[in-house]
Amino acid sequence: SPAASEPELTDGFNLVIDALKLNGIETIYGVPGIPITDLGRLAQGRGMRVVSFRHEQNAGNAAAIAGYLTKKPGVCLTVSAPGFLNGLTALANATTNCFPMILISGSSEREIVDLQQGDYEEMDQLAVAKPLCKAAFRVLHACDIGIGVARAIRAACSGRPGGVYLDLPAKLFSQVMDAAAGEKSLVKVIDPAPAQRPGEDAVRRALDVLKTAERPLIVLGKGAAYAQADEAVRALVEQSGIPYVPMSMAKGLLPDTHPLSAGAARSTALKDSDVVLLVGARLNWLLSHGKGKTWGAPGSKKFIQIDIEPKEMDSNVEIVAPVVGDIGSCVQALLDGMGKDWQQPPAAWLDTLKAKKEANVAKMEQKLRRNAAPMDFHGALGALKTVIKERPDAILVNEGANTLDLARGVIDMYQPRKRLDVGTWGVMGIGMGFAIAAAVETGKPVLAVEGDSAFGFSGMEVETICRYDLPVCIVVFNNNGIYRGTDTDPTGRDPGTTVFVKDSRYDRMMEAFGGVGVNVTTPDELKRAVDEAMDSGRPTLINAVIDPQAGSESGNIGSLNPQSQLKKK
Numbered sequence: 001s002p003a004a005s006e007p008e009l010t011d012g013f014n015l016v017i018d019a020l021k022l023n024g025i026e027t028i029y030g031v032p033g034i035p036i037t038d039l040g041r042l043a044q045g046r047g048m049r050v051v052s053f054r055h056e057q058n059a060g061n062a063a064a065i066a067g068y069l070t071k072k073p074g075v076c077l078t079v080s081a082p083g084f085l086n087g088l089t090a091l092a093n094a095t096t097n098c099f100p101m102i103l104i105s106g107s108s109e110r111e112i113v114d115l116q117q118g119d120y121e122e123m124d125q126l127a128v129a130k131p132l133c134k135a136a137f138r139v140l141h142a143c144d145i146g147i148g149v150a151r152a153i154r155a156a157c158s159g160r161p162g163g164v165y166l167d168l169p170a171k172l173f174s175q176v177m178d179a180a181a182g183e184k185s186l187v188k189v190i191d192p193a194p195a196q197r198p199g200e201d202a203v204r205r206a207l208d209v210l211k212t213a214e215r216p217l218i219v220l221g222k223g224a225a226y227a228q229a230d231e232a233v234r235a236l237v238e239q240s241g242i243p244y245v246p247m248s249m250a251k252g253l254l255p256d257t258h259p260l261s262a263g264a265a266r267s268t269a270l271k272d273s274d275v276v277l278l279v280g281a282r283l284n285w286l287l288s289h290g291k292g293k294t295w296g297a298p299g300s301k302k303f304i305q306i307d308i309e310p311k312e313m314d315s316n317v318e319i320v321a322p323v324v325g326d327i328g329s330c331v332q333a334l335l336d337g338m339g340k341d342w343q344q345p346p347a348a349w350l351d352t353l354k355a356k357k358e359a360n361v362a363k364m365e366q367k368l369r370r371n372a373a374p375m376d377f378h379g380a381l382g383a384l385k386t387v388i389k390e391r392p393d394a395i396l397v398n399e400g401a402n403t404l405d406l407a408r409g410v411i412d413m414y415q416p417r418k419r420l421d422v423g424t425w426g427v428m429g430i431g432m433g434f435a436i437a438a439a440v441e442t443g444k445p446v447l448a449v450e451g452d453s454a455f456g457f458s459g460m461e462v463e464t465i466c467r468y469d470l471p472v473c474i475v476v477f478n479n480n481g482i483y484r485g486t487d488t489d490p491t492g493r494d495p496g497t498t499v500f501v502k503d504s505r506y507d508r509m510m511e512a513f514g515g516v517g518v519n520v521t522t523p524d525e526l527k528r529a530v531d532e533a534m535d536s537g538r539p540t541l542i543n544a545v546i547d548p549q550a551g552s553e554s555g556n557i558g559s560l561n562p563q564s565q566l567k568k569k
């Protein structure tokens with residue numbers, strides 16, 4: 001027949017899918033719409049997992065954390081202008097956090113956009129994205145899709161990981177080309193994140209500084225967790241005998257119950273240490289920029305830093321021994337250089353930290369046993385601490401103010417990359433996106449511990465959780481508002497600016513979509529409800545009633561929230 005003699009064709013839609021699959025990307029997080037509806041549909045038809053969200057920011061957050069968990073870029077797919085902008089927030093956040101992610105957005109035609117003639121959802125998306133991500137590319141011809149996707153993957157994963165924007169104008173998708181030529185145009189990225197070995201002199205310098213320490217400390221950051229060099233990091237701590245403090249998302253890289261964990265003596269460890277080895281942790285606001293009273297007397301500290309990004313060195317204070325390279329290679333080089341006759345740190349230092357730690361833990365235990373109704377944060381978190389202890393392979397997602405700060409301290413983690421939270425920006429709204437991707441990527445049960453305010457930013461995704469029937473248990477710490485549920489309008493007209501509807505029942509949102517909703521008022525009830533959810537694997541939302549008086553404004557970071565001195569006039 002004549003049809004048989006015609007050359008076989010492919011098109012832009014199929015080439016995008018081919019290019020992703022060729023590079024081992026099997027999941028797309030997104031929101032369908034013009035012009036990418038058929039892309040999602042075809043991707044699903046061709047066996048990819050396509051997870052459709054209710055809002056692009058949540059899909060983008062899902063892609064970002066998928067990148068963190070797997071070291072492969074998570075892909076978020078959106079429509080043009082507004083959908084793109086919604087996804088861009090997540091892309092910027094991924095870049096800030098060093099998570100590999102690719103935002104793919106459909107866009108309108110260059111001819112119209114460039115003459116600003118007012119297309120449907122017109123926007124110069126490439127220009128808008130550029131300053132907010134690590135790299136941005138546009139593909140105009142179907143034969144360049146392979147190269148475009150390859151560049152995006154390499155840019156996202158190599159060196160310091162980050163977010164990449166890939167702009168695909170509508171017309172690209174329906175462009176056809178010869179199928180064999182199309183297949184040839186695809187690129188399988190070889191070694192997307194090449195090992196970067198540190199210089200020998202850098203390693204020697206670092207060890208020389210470390211040897212002089214009387215009160216050494218290791219700070220593990222989420223870069224160390226991301227690197228998946230878990231055995232090497234553990235060996236570094238254990239062979240050096242140096243106590244360590246984990247940053248929030250590095251908790252569990254070694255179990256928080258490890259004898260060398262100084263997490264529960266954090267303030268003392270930071271203040272009194274003399275040499276600090278940073279492993280995949282930046283000296284940003286989360287570490288008080290490496291100075292001030294958190295770090296003790298000025299000039300009392302020497303910093304060694306392992307990071308893949310050379311420009312990170314000296315960004316806040318002097319780094320006396322920069323070790324630039326990937327964490328696996330750098331840590332291994334330090335271990336090799338330490339050798340057999342490595343001197344353990346002085347016992348006095350270890351004893352100081354141990355005593356401090358034991359005192360703090362004992363003080364905390366008291367609070368965690370509070371069994372009041374309504375609950376305070378500690379009572380409720382005491383119950384959740386036990387849950388994670390009993391189910392160490394569950395993934396904990398955590399956002400809020402007090403709900404975040406207190407959970408970070410209370411809930412021990414036992415395995416790497418199990419704690420996912422608000423990260424470098426301290427951003428609210430990551431909750432449901434992170435929870436969904438964690439469940440999709442790992443198949444493990446997810447416990448999302450959410451402040452009522454934080455939950456509101458992504459709460460509509462409970463429908464998504466029910467639709468995909470994911471093993472996600474959400475606990476909303478409901479204290480009637482942002483920070484606390486007690487503000488009032490001084491004029492008496494409206495509710496206070498930080499309060500929500502009193503005694504809301506978030507559990508009923510979950511029931512609306514066929515999931516399980518539970519309302520609890522005591523730690524015992526909370527524990528029982530979470531256990532049931534985790535055993536059943538069913539989508540569950542537990543409304544945990546927290547005393548509106550409990551907690552403090554801005555949680556731990558009230559000092560960053562300016563207060564008017566004039567307001568009492």
Ligand code: ADP
Pocket residue numbers: 097098160161220221222223224226227247248249250279280281282283284286306307308309312325326327328423424
């Ligand atoms: P935390 O918030 O936990 O302190 P940060 O996000 O501030 O962690 O720091 C993570 C650091 O880890 C970043 O500076 C990043 O460049 C670095 N990093 C990420 N991946 C790697 C890797 N594979 N090897 C070395 N450094 C890495």
Ligand code: MG
Pocket residue numbers: 451452453477478479480481482483484
């Ligand atoms: Mg609240």
